[in-house]
Amino acid sequence: MTLAESSAEDIDKAAPRTANPGGARRRKRRLFEFKSDIPASWSITLGILVWVLFFGFWEFAVWQNWANDILLPGPGKVLSALYTLFTEESFLYDVVVSVTRILVSFALACLVAVPLGILMGSFRTVEAFFNPLVSAWRYLPAPAFIPLLLMWLGASDAQKLALLFLGVVWFLTTLIMDHTKSVPADFVRTAVTLGGNRLQVLRTVVVPAALPDILVAMRQMLAVSWTYLVIAEIIAADVGIGAMMMRAKRFLHVDQIMAGIVVIGALGLLFDFLLKKFHGIAFAYLEENVR
Amino acid sequence: MASHVKLSVNGVCKSFGHGAHRVEALRDVSFNVLQNEVCVLLGPSGCGKSTLLNIVAGLQDPTVGSVVLDGTEIDGPARERGMVFQSYTSFPWLTVEQNVEYGMKLNGVPKAERMERASHFIDLVHLTKFRKTYPKNLSGGMKQRVAIARTLANRPEILLMDEPFGALDAETRWHMQEMLIEIMKSSQTTIMLVTHDIPEAIFLADKIVFLSSHPGRLKAILGLEFKKGKDIRDKEELITLDGYPECERDILAMMRAEARPQDAT
Numbered sequence: 001m002t003l004a005e006s007s008a009e010d011i012d013k014a015a016p017r018t019a020n021p022g023g024a025r026r027r028k029r030r031l032f033e034f035k036s037d038i039p040a041s042w043s044i045t046l047g048i049l050v051w052v053l054f055f056g057f058w059e060f061a062v063w064q065n066w067a068n069d070i071l072l073p074g075p076g077k078v079l080s081a082l083y084t085l086f087t088e089e090s091f092l093y094d095v096v097v098s099v100t101r102i103l104v105s106f107a108l109a110c111l112v113a114v115p116l117g118i119l120m121g122s123f124r125t126v127e128a129f130f131n132p133l134v135s136a137w138r139y140l141p142a143p144a145f146i147p148l149l150l151m152w153l154g155a156s157d158a159q160k161l162a163l164l165f166l167g168v169v170w171f172l173t174t175l176i177m178d179h180t181k182s183v184p185a186d187f188v189r190t191a192v193t194l195g196g197n198r199l200q201v202l203r204t205v206v207v208p209a210a211l212p213d214i215l216v217a218m219r220q221m222l223a224v225s226w227t228y229l230v231i232a233e234i235i236a237a238d239v240g241i242g243a244m245m246m247r248a249k250r251f252l253h254v255d256q257i258m259a260g261i262v263v264i265g266a267l268g269l270l271f272d273f274l275l276k277k278f279h280g281i282a283f284a285y286l287e288e289n290v291r
Numbered sequence: 292m293a294s295h296v297k298l299s300v301n302g303v304c305k306s307f308g309h310g311a312h313r314v315e316a317l318r319d320v321s322f323n324v325l326q327n328e329v330c331v332l333l334g335p336s337g338c339g340k341s342t343l344l345n346i347v348a349g350l351q352d353p354t355v356g357s358v359v360l361d362g363t364e365i366d367g368p369a370r371e372r373g374m375v376f377q378s379y380t381s382f383p384w385l386t387v388e389q390n391v392e393y394g395m396k397l398n399g400v401p402k403a404e405r406m407e408r409a410s411h412f413i414d415l416v417h418l419t420k421f422r423k424t425y426p427k428n429l430s431g432g433m434k435q436r437v438a439i440a441r442t443l444a445n446r447p448e449i450l451l452m453d454e455p456f457g458a459l460d461a462e463t464r465w466h467m468q469e470m471l472i473e474i475m476k477s478s479q480t481t482i483m484l485v486t487h488d489i490p491e492a493i494f495l496a497d498k499i500v501f502l503s504s505h506p507g508r509l510k511a512i513l514g515l516e517f518k519k520g521k522d523i524r525d526k527e528e529l530i531t532l533d534g535y536p537e538c539e540r541d542i543l544a545m546m547r548a549e550a551r552p553q554d555a556t
Contacts (some may be wrong), residue, residue, distance in 0.1 A: 017327050195445065285425040
């Protein structure tokens with residue numbers, strides 16, 4: 001550290017103390033301030049507080065007997081149900097099956113949506129050709145296809161994958177198209193005046209420029225995927241998290257149903273966290289790597 | 292200085308839209324740019340100077356007329372006419388070095404030569420210490436220097452610049468202007484630059500092409516005789532030259548005359 005740096009830092013540190021000798025004119029930090037940052041300690045405390053209140057309220061409701069014990073088990077019971085599920089009822093297998101369904105169907109959706117969205121966002125002709133189709137499908141609720149899919153594919157894995165695929169592919173395509181469109185026009189113009197042909201510009205400018213936002217779109221749609229997974233598994237399945245929950249319903253095991261919800265929530269958060277981390281590492285060159 | 296014609300703009304007209312919505316942007320503009328000359332396109336806003344530069348770049352087609360570079364009529368964008376934009380175009384996913392090598396890579400320049408040319412032009416724009424830096428850690432002026440180095444390293448026949456310093460603060464701006472003059476002296480390049488900044492135009496130009504507005508027509512070609520043959524490297528030198536105030540005043544008067552009809556409406 002050079003002398004100049006250290007002294008500048010010292011002044012910085014000293015400033016609040018010397019500028020405020022009697023503690024007189026310093027403005028008090030207020031709890032609610034428009035769009036202003038809060039200290040890290042505050043956000044951690046608040047983040048824990050909301051869960052404490054949540055579990056506290058839950059325990060309170062159980063203790064007060066607001067509902068039948070069977071319909072509303074306490075957090076402790078749900079936790080022990082979760083433990084039993086994993087140790088005695090091979091719940092891990094259900095989880096693996098569900099996660100596999102998500103990953104396979106989502107990979108298939110990306111395989112279609114990424115190239116299609118990039119081409120639609122790059123070339124107006126491709127957009128004019130595909131967009132009427134994609135837009136129409138986007139407005140059709142995927143669950144509406146369940147009877148049809150059941151007739152065509154039976155209660156198979158393929159039926160579930162097809163539902164998950166239909167649930168995300170159209171939105172993913174549209175999001176990727178929009179992100180591709182927002183690649184700065186001057187990036188493309190720079191590349192063509194440097195002598196780039198269309199394939200080079202697509203490969204070396206459009207794709208790398210759109211990629212960070214494409215990953216954000218994937219993160220958003222992966223969350224939607226979980227919604228369709230539960231729908232798919234509740235309707236006709238023997239294995240999977242949703243199937244376990246339907247089994248538990250038959251035997252009035254509300255604690256197991258709740259355990260299933262907890263697991264879905266935890267897995268969703270985990271995937272989201274991993275993708276966010278990956279975004280930060282892969283696109284460290286971006287100016288604002290938040291979201 | 293060689294004085295043969297590098298680029299000629301021949302009777303270029305440009306209009307947008309059809310029927311009642313037809314807007315005429317350029318009307319019958321013709322002029323030449325000589326080898327190693329700095330030609331500045333100047334005029335009030337709405338005079339179509341950026342449109343004209345885009346036509347020269349091949350990014351837009353003229354409705355009538357043609358642009359000829361080295362005896363060949365241009366058709367679409369190409370390496371020979373590299374362009375620097377007002378917005379920052381250094382690719383954020385590439386380091387300074389990779390950005391400067393980018394154009395050469397597109398054109399299949401061998402790696403060894405690519406690296407050599409890149410390091411030469413990075414030195415030329417004073418970014419030697421930032422070779423491995425990503426654009427997010429560069430200031431606006433530095434990003435523009437990357438764009439200039441990238442275009443020059445690609446060896447264009449003519450360098451096109453669309454208000455390249457327009458987004459920079461005043462101080463950075465004249466530093467960049469002086470750097471551009473330094474570059475022009477060391478690497479013989481023909482330049483066509485668009486600006487609406489009068490002192491910038493006088494400082495950089497060998498020839499100012501003044502366009503009038505709505506539609507853009509050629510109003511005057513100024514030779515800037517007062518600074519001919521003088522080796523001017525900084526702005527103080529320029530503004531103390533005999534003839535500078537008159538030159539600036541004349542251009543300002545032309546600007547005002549062009550702007551007046553618009554004010555009335």
